[in-house]
Amino acid sequence: MSNLVVTNLHKxxxxxxxxxxxxxxIDGPELIGLIGPNGAGKTTLTNILDGAIKPNSGTVYLNGERIDQLQPYDVAAAGLGRTFQVTRSFRRMTVLENLYVPALAMGREANRNEVHDKAMSVLEFLTMDHLRNEFAQALSGGQQKLLELGRLLMLDPDVIILDEPFAGVHPKLMEIIYHYIRRVNDEGKAIVIISHQMDSIFSLSRRLLVLNYGDLIADGPPEEVKRDAAVIEAYLGAEEGAEQATGA
Ligand SMILES: Nc1ncnc2c1ncn2[C@@H]1O[C@H](COP(=O)(O)OP(=O)(O)OP(=O)(O)O)[C@@H](O)[C@H]1O
Ligand SMILES: [Mg+2]
Structure with missing residues (x-):
């Protein structure tokens, strides 16, 4: 069972x-929302967890293995995957080819047929098989987010961090993304969702972490966190500014 222990990280x-x-x-297949104003440090935290940058101090353990000094490739192999605030698919490759890349790069499957079969099962899971031969650049914003999720699933991570999975997504597709986030979680994977969209976060997560300019000021059930005086003052006060900045 997945277990992520983050201790005293400074950056x-x-x-x-x-x-x-x-x-x-994080203990087991939790579904957690990570919120905080623009510039609070959410993406920086994600970049440390996935090995892209190193903390000045503090430690991260995944399933008992220390991962805070590993490179992203090795963190992915250890079982932690993340998506990006701005999607990073290979735009001139097809959907199917995009899914091949992580598995081939990691050398996970014994041969290309196995990689293909796995990619097809991931696309079927996401009901995207009809898009398999489309170039990634032809996909909508929401489909790009699902493609990123699919790329993660190719590596069977235990812990998944989704950085703004609803940003730039058509409202109709958001329900579909909710659905797949829940399904992936039901399959036993821990998921952390970073979002400024409070409705989405409150409807999906069972635990909320609130980061406020480098300090984790709340950690608990959404209903409790919503009523927390420090959160109301620090986060909701800044939310108006965040909404203006993002045009939400
Ligand atoms: N590589 C970097 N070099 C210098 N400053 C950085 C770097 N990366 C992030 N920062 C700064 O660190 C702070 C936290 O940024 P971060 O992107 O982690 O915030 P965030 O919570 O993800 O914000 P948002 O909600 O806008 O995505 C910001 O002030 C940002 O400008
Ligand atoms: Mg961010």
Missing amino acids: RFGGLHVLKGVSFT
Whole structure:
């Protein structure tokens, strides 16, 4: 069962102290929302968890293995996968080819037929098999997000971090993305969703983490966190500004 233990992470960019001792634990297939104002450090935290950047201090353990000094490739092999705020598919490759890439790069499957079969089963799971020969650049914003999820699923991660999975997604497709997030979670994977869209976060997550300029100021059931005075003051006060900034 997945177990992520994050202890006392600090990250500085020059004089900017972006993470100020962040600690939390994920035990098993939880569905967690991570919220906080623009610039709170959510993506920085994700970049540390997936190995893209190193913390100044603190540790991250996944299933008992220390991962905070590993490269992204090795973190992915250890069982943690993430999507990006701005999707990073190979735009001039087909949907199917996009799914081949992580599995072939990791050398996970013994041969290309196995990679193909796995990719087809992931596409069927996401009801995207009819799009398999489309170029990624032809997909809508929501379909791109699903393609990223599919690429993650090719590596069977235990813990998945979705950085803004609803940003730029047509409202009709959002319900579909909710559906697949829940299904992936039901299959036993822990999922952390980063979003500014409170309705989505509240309807999906059973636990909320609130990051406020480097400090984790709340961690608990959404209903409790919503009523937390520090959260109301720190986060909801800044939300108006965030909504203006994103045009939401
Ligand atoms: N590589 C970097 N170098 C310098 N500063 C950085 C770097 N990456 C992030 N920052 C700064 O760290 C702070 C936190 O940024 P981060 O992207 O983690 O916030 P966020 O919570 O993901 O915000 P948003 O909701 O807007 O996506 C910001 O002030 C940002 O400008
Ligand atoms: Mg971000």
